[in-house]
Amino acid sequence: MSLADVLARIDSDLPAATDRLMELLRIPSISTDPAYAANCDQAADWLVRDLQSNDIKAEKRATPGHPMVVGHVGDSGPHLLFYGHYDVQPVDPLELWQRAPFDPDLHETENGTIIRGRGSSDDKGQLMTFVEACRAWKAVHGTLPCRITFFFEGEEESGSPSLVPFLEAHKDELTADLALVCDTSMVSRGVPSIAAQLRGMLKDEFTIVGPRIDLHSGHYGGPGLNPLREISRIIASFHDPETGRVAVDGFYEGVHEVPAEQLRQWQNCGFDEADYLKSVGYSQPHGEQGYSTLEQQWARPTLEVNGIWGGYNGAGSKTVIPSEAHCKLTCRLVGDMDPDALRDRIRKHVEDQLSPDAKVVWDNDLEGSRASVMNIHRPEFEAARGALSDEWNREAVFTGMGGSIPVVGFFKDILGMDAMLIGYANEDDAIHSPNEKYDLNSFHKGIRSWARVLDALTRS
Amino acid sequence: MSLADVLARIDSDLPAATDRLMELLRIPSISTDPAYAANCDQAADWLVRDLQSNDIKAEKRATPGHPMVVGHVGDSGPHLLFYGHYDVQPVDPLELWQRAPFDPDLHETENGTIIRGRGSSDDKGQLMTFVEACRAWKAVHGTLPCRITFFFEGEEESGSPSLVPFLEAHKDELTADLALVCDTSMVSRGVPSIAAQLRGMLKDEFTIVGPRIDLHSGHYGGPGLNPLREISRIIASFHDPETGRVAVDGFYEGVHEVPAEQLRQWQNCGFDEADYLKSVGYSQPHGEQGYSTLEQQWARPTLEVNGIWGGYNGAGSKTVIPSEAHCKLTCRLVGDMDPDALRDRIRKHVEDQLSPDAKVVWDNDLEGSRASVMNIHRPEFEAARGALSDEWNREAVFTGMGGSIPVVGFFKDILGMDAMLIGYANEDDAIHSPNEKYDLNSFHKGIRSWARVLDALTRS
Numbered sequence: 001m002s003l004a005d006v007l008a009r010i011d012s013d014l015p016a017a018t019d020r021l022m023e024l025l026r027i028p029s030i031s032t033d034p035a036y037a038a039n040c041d042q043a044a045d046w047l048v049r050d051l052q053s054n055d056i057k058a059e060k061r062a063t064p065g066h067p068m069v070v071g072h073v074g075d076s077g078p079h080l081l082f083y084g085h086y087d088v089q090p091v092d093p094l095e096l097w098q099r100a101p102f103d104p105d106l107h108e109t110e111n112g113t114i115i116r117g118r119g120s121s122d123d124k125g126q127l128m129t130f131v132e133a134c135r136a137w138k139a140v141h142g143t144l145p146c147r148i149t150f151f152f153e154g155e156e157e158s159g160s161p162s163l164v165p166f167l168e169a170h171k172d173e174l175t176a177d178l179a180l181v182c183d184t185s186m187v188s189r190g191v192p193s194i195a196a197q198l199r200g201m202l203k204d205e206f207t208i209v210g211p212r213i214d215l216h217s218g219h220y221g222g223p224g225l226n227p228l229r230e231i232s233r234i235i236a237s238f239h240d241p242e243t244g245r246v247a248v249d250g251f252y253e254g255v256h257e258v259p260a261e262q263l264r265q266w267q268n269c270g271f272d273e274a275d276y277l278k279s280v281g282y283s284q285p286h287g288e289q290g291y292s293t294l295e296q297q298w299a300r301p302t303l304e305v306n307g308i309w310g311g312y313n314g315a316g317s318k319t320v321i322p323s324e325a326h327c328k329l330t331c332r333l334v335g336d337m338d339p340d341a342l343r344d345r346i347r348k349h350v351e352d353q354l355s356p357d358a359k360v361v362w363d364n365d366l367e368g369s370r371a372s373v374m375n376i377h378r379p380e381f382e383a384a385r386g387a388l389s390d391e392w393n394r395e396a397v398f399t400g401m402g403g404s405i406p407v408v409g410f411f412k413d414i415l416g417m418d419a420m421l422i423g424y425a426n427e428d429d430a431i432h433s434p435n436e437k438y439d440l441n442s443f444h445k446g447i448r449s450w451a452r453v454l455d456a457l458t459r460s
Numbered sequence: 461m462s463l464a465d466v467l468a469r470i471d472s473d474l475p476a477a478t479d480r481l482m483e484l485l486r487i488p489s490i491s492t493d494p495a496y497a498a499n500c501d502q503a504a505d506w507l508v509r510d511l512q513s514n515d516i517k518a519e520k521r522a523t524p525g526h527p528m529v530v531g532h533v534g535d536s537g538p539h540l541l542f543y544g545h546y547d548v549q550p551v552d553p554l555e556l557w558q559r560a561p562f563d564p565d566l567h568e569t570e571n572g573t574i575i576r577g578r579g580s581s582d583d584k585g586q587l588m589t590f591v592e593a594c595r596a597w598k599a600v601h602g603t604l605p606c607r608i609t610f611f612f613e614g615e616e617e618s619g620s621p622s623l624v625p626f627l628e629a630h631k632d633e634l635t636a637d638l639a640l641v642c643d644t645s646m647v648s649r650g651v652p653s654i655a656a657q658l659r660g661m662l663k664d665e666f667t668i669v670g671p672r673i674d675l676h677s678g679h680y681g682g683p684g685l686n687p688l689r690e691i692s693r694i695i696a697s698f699h700d701p702e703t704g705r706v707a708v709d710g711f712y713e714g715v716h717e718v719p720a721e722q723l724r725q726w727q728n729c730g731f732d733e734a735d736y737l738k739s740v741g742y743s744q745p746h747g748e749q750g751y752s753t754l755e756q757q758w759a760r761p762t763l764e765v766n767g768i769w770g771g772y773n774g775a776g777s778k779t780v781i782p783s784e785a786h787c788k789l790t791c792r793l794v795g796d797m798d799p800d801a802l803r804d805r806i807r808k809h810v811e812d813q814l815s816p817d818a819k820v821v822w823d824n825d826l827e828g829s830r831a832s833v834m835n836i837h838r839p840e841f842e843a844a845r846g847a848l849s850d851e852w853n854r855e856a857v858f859t860g861m862g863g864s865i866p867v868v869g870f871f872k873d874i875l876g877m878d879a880m881l882i883g884y885a886n887e888d889d890a891i892h893s894p895n896e897k898y899d900l901n902s903f904h905k906g907i908r909s910w911a912r913v914l915d916a917l918t919r920s
Contacts, residue, residue: 032776090778096673158776185679199678203777212741213556214893218659218863219645221764221792222756223737223745228765232695241693277683281672282817285683296682304681305688306780311767312788316492316618317663317826318550319790319863320766320892328772330779332681357742366777403678403779432780433674 003455009136010447017132017447018106018115018440020050024086024124025104025117031066031087032158040066040154043086047152054135056150063162066154070173073134077146077458081176081417083407084127084183085156088119089432096434106440111189111428113440122431125438126182126423127152129446137451145458149176153407156183159203159367160406167414175415178380180453181408182446184401184423191270192388192396192449194381195421197298200333200371201404202342205363206350208234208310208325215321225357227325228310234353235327238303244288246303248349254336258299266294269397279428298400302332303346332404339368369406375418380457384420387452391445422453463915469596470907477592477907478566478575478900480510484546484584485564485577491526491547492618500526500614503546507612514595516610523622526614530633533594537606537918541636541877543867544587544643545616548579549892556894566900571649571888573900582891585898586642586883587612589906597911605918609636613867616643619663619827620866627874635875638840640913641868642906644861644883651730652848652856652909654841655881657758660793660831661864662802665823666810668694668770668785675781685817687785688770694813695787698763704748706763708809714796718759726754729857739888758860762792763806791828792864799828829866835878840917844880847912851905882913 010017029043030036044060044067051058051071058071066087091101099105104117115125137144151174155162167174184195210227211220240247258266273293277285287296310325312318331346333339350360374381376398388396401421411417424446430436470477489503490496504520504527511518511531518531526547551561559565564577575585597604611634615622627634644655670687671680700707718726733753737745747756770785772778791806793799810820834841836858848856861881871877884906890896 032778033774090772090774092772092774093674201678201779205777210741212739213890213895214553215740216863216892217762217764217766217790218661218792218861219757219887219891220740221762221790221862222747222760223742223753224740225742225746226764228768229695229699232692232765232768233701235689235692236696239689279672280675280680280684281670282683282685284816286685286815286817287682293683297679300682302677302681304677304686304779304781305692305771306677306778306782307771307773308688308692308785309769309773311765312550312552313767313769313786314493314550314552317665317788317790318492318766318892319661319764321764322767325768326773328777330677330681330777332678355746356744357746401678402681403676427679430673431679432676432778435673 003452005140006136006451007448009140010132010451013136014444017128018443021115021125021128021443022104024128025119026102028102029087029119029154030090031155033090037066040087044069044154047086050131051150054138058150063166065162068154068166069150069152071150074144074147078178079147079149079176080457081149081151081174081179082130083151083179083181084130085123085153086127087154087157088122088124089157091118091434093434098435111439114437115440115443116435116437118436120436120438121425121429122436123156123183125443126425126446129424129443130180130182130450132447133450133454136447137454145454149174161367163407164410164414167410171415175417179411179417179419181405181419181421182423183405184421185425185427186423187397187399188270188272189426190392191394192392193399194385194388194396195401195423196374196376196398197400198372198408199298199301199402199404200337200339200369200409201406202331202333202339202368203366204343204346205328205366207361209323209359209361210357211321211323214323217319217321220321224321225355226321227358228322230355230358231308231310231325231327234350235305235308237349237353244286246301248303248345250345251301251303251342254338255301256335258295263295265398266400269399276427294400297402299334301334301337303329304331305329332402334371337371339370343368369404369409372408372412374420378418381420383456384422384453387456388422388449391449391452422449424449463912465600466596466911467908469600470592470911473596474904477588478903481575481585481588481903482564484588485579486562488562489547489579489614490550491615493550497526500547504529504614507546510591511610514598518610523626525622528614528622528626529610529612531610534604534607538638539607539609539636540917541609541611541634541639542590543611543639543641544590545583545613546587547614547617548582548584549617551578551894553894558895571899574897575900575903576895576897578896580896580898581885581889582896583616583643585903586885586906589884589903590640590642590910592907593910593914596907597914605914609634623867624870624874627870631875635877639871639877639879641865641879641881642883643865644881645885645887646883647857647859648730648732649886650852651854652852653859654845654848654856655861655883656834656836656858657860658832658868659758659761659862659864660797660799660829660869661866662791662793662799662828663826664803664806665786665788665826667821669783669819669821670817671781671783674783677779677781680781684781685815686781687818688782690815690818691768691770691785691787694810695765695768697813704746706761708763708805710805711761711763711802714798715761716795718755723755725858726860729859736887754860757862759794761794761797763789764791765789792862794831797831799830803828829864829869832868832872834880838878841880843916844882844913847916848882848909851909851912882909884909
């Protein structure tokens with residue numbers, strides 16, 4: 001029996017693998033909204049049963065939040081831990097979906113067949129590429145090539161509050177030689193990519209409180225302090241409008257310039273800047289002046305506003321000066337930026353901007369994570385790069401990533417475990433947006449890729 | 461039979477008058493929200509029946525929007541038209557109400573008994589002061605002292621779209637010698653007030669459109685244009701943060717300084733600035749520097765933001781760069797400011813601020829009205845001032861008003877009819893806010909005031 005047999009098995013089993021993914025996609029496991037807690041539990045149960053059907057010792061483990069799924073198989077060879085998450089983003093605005101988000105289907109497009117549905121790309125579809133690779137391997141060989149631990153969480157889209165305590169409580173069980181993570185994109189369609197650095201994340205939320213009650217804008221318009229104007233002025237003050245730089249004092253502490261050699265590699269990694277911008281309706285990049293689009297996305301920090309609300313937003317008009325205005329924000333961190341120090345700086349910036357009679361109230365329930373740089377000098381990275389290049393007939397590249405995968409930092413800090421991030425998503429997958437999809441080709445070749453990577457990591 | 465008999469009748473009938481008002485307050489006639497259209501109709505029917513019960517020939521008149529109520533009585537003496545509106549503001553945020561907004565009651569406070577409920581002050585309670593004065597007059601005298609037309613609309617809180625066509629179509633029927641309006645406040649508790657000038661109003665609403673779809677703030681944070689940041693910057697640009705002045709080019713065209721003599725009168729009209737500010741949690745006025753609080757409220761124009769929304773506002777966080785951000789705004793106009801010219805100036809200001817790749821979409825369904833100055837040299841004004849002074853044992857004053865009552869301008873422009881605005885609301889009535897109330901004392905002495913005014917205007 002050979003790798004070719006496993007790949008053939010993957011090809012012939014693709015319709016069944018797709019059906020299994022569809023089952024998982026039908027479960028609305030939105031972790032951030034407590035209304036879907038039972039569905040998160042249901043997704044965890046589905047995964048436990050699916051792993052068990054492949055002779056993996058799998059269990060659902062309770063946490064104060066949504067459960068973890070942990071599975072073990074094998075007892076010789078290198079110990080790999082595969083991480084994915086079964087929870088998904090909220091689906092609003094629902095009216096923009098062309099098909100109900102939890103009624104997945106296969107759909108033909110000019111770029112080939114796609115799997116439509118919330119979580120198809122982030123991260124259920126990607127997670128299942130590894131599970132299906134293992135299923136095919138087992139079917140052909142009767143066993144897996146090494147010791148593998150499966151570790152799925154259900155809180156990735158809501159700040160992973162249970163993750164650190166769980167890792168700390170199960171250090172011995174979860175520490176492997178290397179973690180594999182499938183939650184990232186390819187830098188360009190058909191270019192296999194290993195993410196070599198990730199941005200960190202800081203979340204915060206604040207409310208500006210002005211008058212004691214909502215006011216009539218006739219009676220108080222003029223002398224009245226308006227929290228909507230106040231919050232707009234504060235948000236506008238976050239950035240220098242000329243340079244696009246964040247104007248919070250000390251924001252860039254710990255940010256390093258990208259070495260020239262790395263920049264050169266990025267310039268040749270197949271990233272199509274014009275297509276990346278045009279696909280969402282941009283004619284130019286809008287970030288910091290003096291940095292390329294890829295640098296803005298992978299190597300520069302951001303302070304981004306994700307939600308603003310206050311006052312009247314119904315039909316018609318209402319002549320109100322509201323008592324409160326609200327803002328949700330997230331920062332992306334790079335280099336050695338410290339999320340705790342950054343939170344303090346942003347809060348001080350906001351407090352320094354406040355008008356007399358305005359107050360700010362912070363949500364103290366949100367977390368931060370540092371940026372991560374992968375240890376690409378380990379031999380597994382070169383082995384995986386070769387395996388991916390073979391599958392995609394295209395040299396695999398080491399890329400940066402604009403997103404944040406905090407678990408990578410926790411694996412390193414708590415378990416001392418390096419991670420290797422390989423994903424098959426495309427930029428147009430619309431993750432976190434209406435009409436999320438995953439290319440059937442990503443799913444199929446993703447499964448094949450993992451089989452090749454498993455082979456490359458365990459061939460001695 | 462004398463005025464004293466009418467006043468005595470008002471006193472003895474107060475419990476029944478209060479019960480009638482409660483009936484009207486129970487009808488949720490929110491005009492701006494189409495879901496309450498049937499309730500607006502119901503409020504109109506209630507008023508028709510109530511007028512008819514007082515031998516007034518009253519009818520509900522259909523419009524393309526909510527119906528008008530028109531009633532006529534008498535055929536000699538001066539012809540007065542009384543205007544009020546039966547529609548009310550929306551009630552959100554509902555959770556801040558101490559009692560359901562459409563379940564009115566009497567409630568004891570340290571400032572006396574109050575009538576609680578949406579519309580108790582604006583404008584159902586005020587409207588009924590005149591109706592009840594007429595009822596008492598009729599009960600005592602068997603007839604009313606002059607020809608009176610009752611004219612109630614149901615779209616005042618939603619821009620009065622049917623008002624101008626209705627006035628134009630019924631010029632002869634609705635043109636009286638003088639309009640009486642009860643929709644204004646007293647300048648301070650217990651100080652009877654006749655509003656001598658009103659600010660005008662301009663409403664507008666816009667959407668900033670950035671990327672074609674909602675984006676992931678990891679994948680696009682940096683190079684991505686964020687409509688939330690864009691709209692915040694634009695809103696912040698509306699005002700000069702140093703002076704509090706509106707920074708839209710040409711905004712102050714048509715604004716006149718208040719004559720020194722008028723300013724002196726205002727300074728002595730009983731307005732308690734500290735109380736006015738403190739009652740809503742302010743320690744200082746927040747409008748244009750160099751102008752008193754009363755000037756900022758009565759004599760200076762404003763550009764106020766009444767609602768902002770965009771992105772995620774649910775539980776937890778969502779790392780999204782939304783495709784759109786929205787803003788509702790209103791301006792208060794003074795002097796000779798032209799609402800149409802002002803709309804153009806504001807729109808140009810917004811368009812001039814737009815970043816590349818950002819678009820603005822305007823709501824073209826919103827209207828404007830000029831400021832109004834009353835003709836206080838007519839003898840009726842001095843007669844009414846005397847009547848009010850008698851009732852309240854306090855010299856009645858001519859005041860400005862921060863609010864806008866567009867019907868006053870339409871009466872003048874379309875019917876050539878002056879208006880006299882007398883109201884008994886207090887600044888703490890929380891109109892347009894949760895927990896709206898009307899002092900029972902305002903209701904009682906308001907009815908008595910109208911009886912005295914009718915007497916003063918018809919005594920010859």
